[in-house]
Amino acid sequence: MRRHLLSSADLSADEVRMLLATAAEMHEVQRREVKKLPTLRGRTVINLFFEDSTRTRSSFEIAGKWMSADTINITGKGSSASKGESLRDTVRTIDAMAVDCLIIRHMASGAAHQVAQWVDASVVNAGDGTHEHPTQALLDAYTMQRRMGDLAGRRIAIVGDLTHSRVFRSNAITLRTLGAEVVLVAPPTLLPSGIDSWARADGLELSAELDEVLASGPDAVMMLRVQRERMSGGFFPTPREYTVGFGLTRDRLRALADANPEAVICHPGPMNRGLEISADAADAARSLVLDQVSAGVAVRMAVLYHLLAAEEVAA
Ligand code: NCD
Numbered sequence: 314m315r316r317h318l319l320s321s322a323d324l325s326a327d328e329v330r331m332l333l334a335t336a337a338e339m340h341e342v343q344r345r346e347v348k349k350l351p352t353l354r355g356r357t358v359i360n361l362f363f364e365d366s367t368r369t370r371s372s373f374e375i376a377g378k379w380m381s382a383d384t385i386n387i388t389g390k391g392s393s394a395s396k397g398e399s400l401r402d403t404v405r406t407i408d409a410m411a412v413d414c415l416i417i418r419h420m421a422s423g424a425a426h427q428v429a430q431w432v433d434a435s436v437v438n439a440g441d442g443t444h445e446h447p448t449q450a451l452l453d454a455y456t457m458q459r460r461m462g463d464l465a466g467r468r469i470a471i472v473g474d475l476t477h478s479r480v481f482r483s484n485a486i487t488l489r490t491l492g493a494e495v496v497l498v499a500p501p502t503l504l505p506s507g508i509d510s511w512a513r514a515d516g517l518e519l520s521a522e523l524d525e526v527l528a529s530g531p532d533a534v535m536m537l538r539v540q541r542e543r544m545s546g547g548f549f550p551t552p553r554e555y556t557v558g559f560g561l562t563r564d565r566l567r568a569l570a571d572a573n574p575e576a577v578i579c580h581p582g583p584m585n586r587g588l589e590i591s592a593d594a595a596d597a598a599r600s601l602v603l604d605q606v607s608a609g610v611a612v613r614m615a616v617l618y619h620l621l622a623a624e625e626v627a628a
Contacts (some may be wrong), residue, residue, distance in 0.1 A: 317429045317436045321447040321486035333455050335615035352622050353382035357412040363389035363419045369439050373416050376613035408432035435620045443477050450483035452612040456605045465492030470526050472498040473537030476505045480581045502548045530573035536580045536590045561594040
């Protein structure tokens, strides 16, 4: 495969399928009592996180450890970045220790692409600003595919704060790559600029009417977190009004089940319960939220395997 994973757009349908197939094998390891493969022995994987994270960081760390890599976590707050060191100096310093892989999360869109030009290590984008989060899209596709089978032709709604969501961007790309039908639902104030032309070019449907979309019987509904930490102004009048228009409430959960009894619900986490998703929806039998977390480790193992080990194993 390639050396870096920076954008979901880098991956062809065949590459996505290969990664998901490897993830299925890696998922088996999770069921074992002894969760250890020798695959990345002697390799060093650095988690470099300038933004907070629970799921992504720990799952990359677990993925590396289960494959016997030496994994190290560095956060913006505890590193020399807090002393004013530039991102370039920080990553070149780490790279000078001959590490094999840098997994980076940063508040600036484009940071991972930039870092990839500065270092010899493989770079994985674990979220760059409001831009992309390719491993999240892979784990979401994996989770849905496990439940629903092939995603080609499946109707998947992505709902909420599209303006601030890197999860939505990567998901829309990967889901289209796999041939799914994608409908984006958001209030007009939370639509990113340029979305119309992207939607036209890539065949994404746009809607501001969640009830209509739910009535159309989507196979999956992916709720996005309202990212209040990235909002400087008022993107909606009150939280209550947001929920009334765009929350997956108990009533909407029922409407979804009526329209498509098999429909599933996803959320990348962390959830704002009571805002974009009700407790009934988050904890429903059709909610895949914890399956997504479990898939996160398997998918990240697959990514590390293909970036760092696959060619050697084949050789
Ligand atoms: C997302 C992120 O950080 O982009 N979380 C995650 O990685 N699971 C989504 C979010 O913060 O809302």
